[in-house]
Amino acid sequence: MTATTSRAPLGRRRLRDEVARVAQAFATPLVPGDFLDLVSPLRTGADLRGRIVAVSPETRDAATITIRPGRSWRGHVPGQYIRIGIDIDGVRHWRAYSLTSVPAELGTLTITTKAIPDGLVSNHLVRRAGPGTVIHLDQATGSFVLPPVPPAKVLFLTAGSGITPVMGMLRSRLPELHDVVHVHCAPTRTDVIFADELRTYASSGRLRLVERHDDEHGILDLADLQALVPDWRERQAWVCGPTGLLDAAESHWGAAGVEDLLHVERFRPTLVEPGDGGTITFLGSALDVEADGATPILDAGEAAGVLMPSGCRMGICFGCVVTLRDGAVRDLRTGETTVAEEGDPVTIQTCINAVAGACHLDL
């Protein structure tokens, strides 16, 4: 019995591999999928993509984006996030967004984005991307989730767009949660994302909501938490918001000796500010090299003995292209800087770029 059930899928898998190999012989040097993408970019087996089906405003600078994911979508656990890749002015950018939808609802998923000042992707999503746009997706990931058996007492502490992963949890798990306090901070009353929904939960007694509006109450000081939620030390806490709040929460919970009750989600893992020179980390060679802002990375790497691909050494052949995982580089021809943040790598030519802030290279 067991033998047959395990052999059948294996046989089918072999057959599928065989079919793929034959199809490849017809499509080389492309892959069969390149042709199938012409008609069906969201089909099973394609790279995961999605189509925006609606963009609905939440506040003056936040909107919920409804996306129909391709058939390869494997679903998510509330609280997790996805990375989306979207082409803006012809250039693909990847950013992470927490899922706000209930898993498996209607075959669509939602994210809720707050446009930040000068924010490229967030402004594009909130103000310009329209229904029909095809975007690239990654499977959901992240460990900022409720355990399968929810704790008896829960505290959610969120600020601004940090409400999003928590909203995902509330929408699908609230019926299982019996004692929830939610402290939410926003600049003003009208800036509260999902305000109606939160206030309805509160008025129907399903959770205790503490709204803090910076313009009325001032920015939340965690010393006040004791007054707002006297039993906070007994609660499993999920905290999401700006870096300042998260850093403060980590030291506050740490100081109280209850850091194992704290779960945080950071929207902004690293901050890259382009400067002049810095450390280049060659990930493949496990080597750190210090270089100034006038030396091409190619030269710095070679001087340190890294096997650098190269060619013309003047920026025209693209023989020196490598992936910059994160960091900043400056083009020695134009002075222009290129920044890669964790999760949104870019490829750079090492012969005409110098370091402009600690760099991690795939070499």
Place this chain on the structure above:
Amino acid sequence: MTLATEPTTLNSRISVDGTSERPQRPAYKSSGRANPAAHLTPAQIEEIGVELDRVRREVMDSRGARDAAYIRRVIAVQRWLEIGGRVTLLGSGVKVKGIRPAFWLGTAALSLAKILENMEIGHNVLHGQWDWMRDPKIHSTTWEWDFVSPAAQWKYKHNVLHHTYTNVLGRDDDLGYGILRVDPDQKWTPFYLAQPLIHWVNAAFFEYGIAAYDLGISDITQRWPGMNEGERAEWRRNASAVLAKIRRQVGKDYIAWPLVGLLTGAAPWVVLGDFIANSTRNVWANTVIVCGHFPAGVETFETDSIEGETRGEWYLRQMLGSANISGSRLLHTMTGNLSHQIEHHLYPDMPSNRYIEVAPRIRALMERYGLHYVTGSLPRQFASVYGRILTYALPNPQPDRSRWQTIRASIRERRGAAFTRSP
């Protein structure tokens, strides 16, 4: 932590800084021919560099959604043409009033597809023209093309050697590809007597010629003894990569699709259609390329003229070492915009659809500085190239003896050498 202490001097071709003292160009090259840029002072050449950098910057800063849509559209059209052409060819078994419409239609579509794939897509993607889109599917590091020379090997030979050392005698092997003599400053040997014919053989099997050329097959027996173990291993790796690529390419065109043709009774027509499409693409690519560098008016450079070359001088060499083909939009697309060879050589990583808009500015600049912007229709440029192939098949005329005498003497010399070598 390792410190990059080795003081490194910046490649002089990276930027126009005007700090290096450059000599005035002599009026004549050492071959005795006039130097086309002798009238320009080093300061003027740097001015040209500054202006060309400015044009580059303007266009590169304005790359955007329109350009991205362009390349994606071309790729989609190419893929539809390819799949459409191949499927149509499968219907070649059907005869209508004595002709086989599916055969001709399918072959035409597949030929167009192969031309677009190599010229406007492959060549340009491999130049990194579309890397800025950060789309891993349209990227110089991931693209593989429908051509037997593997992308990686071609990229080195073409992007590095040809584009850096454009038309420098002895440095740029693209100058005649080692089989054609297209410039009087190239040394003559009796081998070149056959070049009017060799040109056509090379054109018809261009993709194999390029693969052999990228691999450096012609002189491997001479080079082998001087190569170390690492170099030999690398050469073997490259050679097996070429063989594997040939297997895949041949497998697709002459085995996989014809096998399906067996089911529809079109197998021999599929083979023939694929062969015609490959050959059409080969002759077309070859024609476009020879018209880009070998028509009359294009300059060559001496090896020592590029020592310590500045960015301005490099730009100058690109402009003088290339030739354009004038014509319609369709012609530009089908040549992969190599009809704008001059602009392509100045800005090899600029998206090809933008060359047409910088062309008038480059032409005006060259005219302003008294430089010859070589351009002409395809028939005119090709006639000029073929004229040179005929002319330079023969040795240069010399004051003390006729061409015929030079040919006879050199053949006799070779025969003698062969004779003394044999036991």
